[in-house]
Structures are given as C-alpha cells and as structure tokens.
Amino acid sequence: MSKKVLLTVDDGPSDNTMALVDHLMQREITAVMFFLGRCMEAYPHAVDYAIQRGTVIGNHSYSHAAFSQISYEQGIIEIERTEKLIVDAYKRNGVERQAKIFRFPYTDQGGNNFARFQEYLIHNQFEHLDTNFVNYEWFSNSATKNHIDIGVTFACWDWELWSSCHFKLADLRQNLRKNVEPSMGSFTEGASGEVLVIHDSNWRGEQGEFHFDIILEELERMNVQFVKPVPSRPTLSQMLETTV
Numbered sequence: 001m002s003k004k005v006l007l008t009v010d011d012g013p014s015d016n017t018m019a020l021v022d023h024l025m026q027r028e029i030t031a032v033m034f035f036l037g038r039c040m041e042a043y044p045h046a047v048d049y050a051i052q053r054g055t056v057i058g059n060h061s062y063s064h065a066a067f068s069q070i071s072y073e074q075g076i077i078e079i080e081r082t083e084k085l086i087v088d089a090y091k092r093n094g095v096e097r098q099a100k101i102f103r104f105p106y107t108d109q110g111g112n113n114f115a116r117f118q119e120y121l122i123h124n125q126f127e128h129l130d131t132n133f134v135n136y137e138w139f140s141n142s143a144t145k146n147h148i149d150i151g152v153t154f155a156c157w158d159w160e161l162w163s164s165c166h167f168k169l170a171d172l173r174q175n176l177r178k179n180v181e182p183s184m185g186s187f188t189e190g191a192s193g194e195v196l197v198i199h200d201s202n203w204r205g206e207q208g209e210f211h212f213d214i215i216l217e218e219l220e221r222m223n224v225q226f227v228k229p230v231p232s233r234p235t236l237s238q239m240l241e242t243t244v
C-alpha cells in the first residue's frame with residue numbers, strides 16, 4: 001500500500017522557490033509553504049509565483065523567532081506582520097486564501113506564554129490541516145496535533161546540506177529511508193501516512209542539483225501518494241483544553 005504524504009516546505013521563499021514550484025507542478029503535488037515574513041519581503045515575485053500556481057501559503061512567523069525566548073507582544077508582532085504580507089499577497093494576485101495556518105518555528109509553542117498564544121490563534125480563527133491519514137499514536141498525542149500549530153512526522157534533515165560540510169546528498173537519500181526514532185515516521189515501514197517537512201533555501205549542489213528534486217525523486221521511487229492540503233477547524237475539546 002502506498003503511503004499518503006502531505007508535503008510541507010518551511011523557511012522560504014528563497015532564490016529557489018520558483019524552481020521548486022515548477023518541480024511540484026510537474027509532479028502535480030500541492031504543497032504547503034510556511035513562509036517567513038522577512039523572506040516574503042525579499043522575494044515578492046517568488047511569493048506571487050507560488051500563489052498563482054495554487055501553493056498553500058502558511059505563516060511561519062516574521063523572523064523565525066523562538067517563541068519561548070521572546071515576549072508575548074513580540075510573538076504577536078511576528079505573527080501579524082507575516083499575516084499582513086500573506087493577506088496582501090493573495091489579494092494582489094486575485095487568489096482566495098485556502099487556509100489560515102501557522103507553524104511555530106523550532107516547534108517552540110511559546111513556553112510560559114503557550115496558553116496566551118493558543119488563545120490568540122483560536123480567537124483569530126487559525127485552522128488545522130486535516131491529518132487523518134496519520135495514525136501514529138505518538139502523533140495523536142503530540143503538542144502540534146492537539147494545539148494550533150501544524151505538526152510534522154518526518155524530517156529528512158535537509159538543512160544539514162547548507163549548515164554542515166559533512167552532510168552530503170547521499171546522507172539525505174539515506175535519511176529518507178531511516179526508521180529509527182520512536183517519534184519519527186518512516187517511508188519504508190508501517191501503514192501510517194506522513195507529514196513531511198523539507199526546507200526552502202538558496203542551496204544548490206556542486207552540479208547545480210536542487211535538494212528538493214532529489215527528495216521528490218526518492219519518494220517517487222518509494223511510491224508514495226501525495227495528498228492535497230485540506231484545512232480543518234479545531235475541535236471544541238481542543239479549544240477548551242487550551243483555555244484551561
């Protein structure tokens with residue numbers, strides 16, 4: 001049975017976003033791109049390009065702040081600056097926004113201000129994405145599943161390509177076939193679907209390769225089935241839980 005996979009792309013846009021969108025279009029994959037406000041300001045054409053081609057844009061804060069390390073007020077500014085950029089981008093492209101979603105950077109949901117951030121996100125109608133195709137028990141108990149945030153079941157550590165000189169494309173390929181950690185999914189075993197996170201970056205390989213092309217090729221080889229992102233409202237119990 002082929003695995004269902006929701007593709008999410010964090011930290012863009014970048015010099016490579018338009019190429020990534022083209023690769024996704026060729027493969028008929030609809031991805032969610034969690035953009036940073038500061039990068040949206042630097043790459044407005046990439047933002048327009050992605051929106052015009054049906055990419056779902058999510059909010060990933062303005063500057064990739066760790067929310068437990070900043071004040072509540074700073075956190076709200078991080079969210080709202082980027083919200084404004086996203087709303088304006090959809091408007092100027094004449095495209096209706098598909099989902100109002102937010103992913104905390106570093107899965108850091110705000111430490112001492114956790115409850116206040118959740119209240120803010122619920123009050124401002126932030127949504128979930130449907131992840132019914134994921135059936136890991138650890139995921140259904142996870143903080144990102146049960147609060148307003150978009151969780152992940154699989155990370156391939158692609159950021160090591162540009163942050164470590166020891167990590168090569170072969171390591172990236174190998175990581176996609178890994179199945180070791182108790183709170184990490186697998187593309188090679190089990191029946192659960194996966195929420196995959198990859199990263200948007202200016203990185204290019206020595207032969208001009210794109211890391212995302214290699215990731216998508218590998219996943220195709222493993223015969224996964226990419227699902228379209230579907231927004232869902234938080235349930236009442238989730239809302240009550242966060243106000244306790």
Ligand SMILES: [Zn+2]
Binds near residue numbers: 011060064105106
């Ligand atoms: Zn990020």
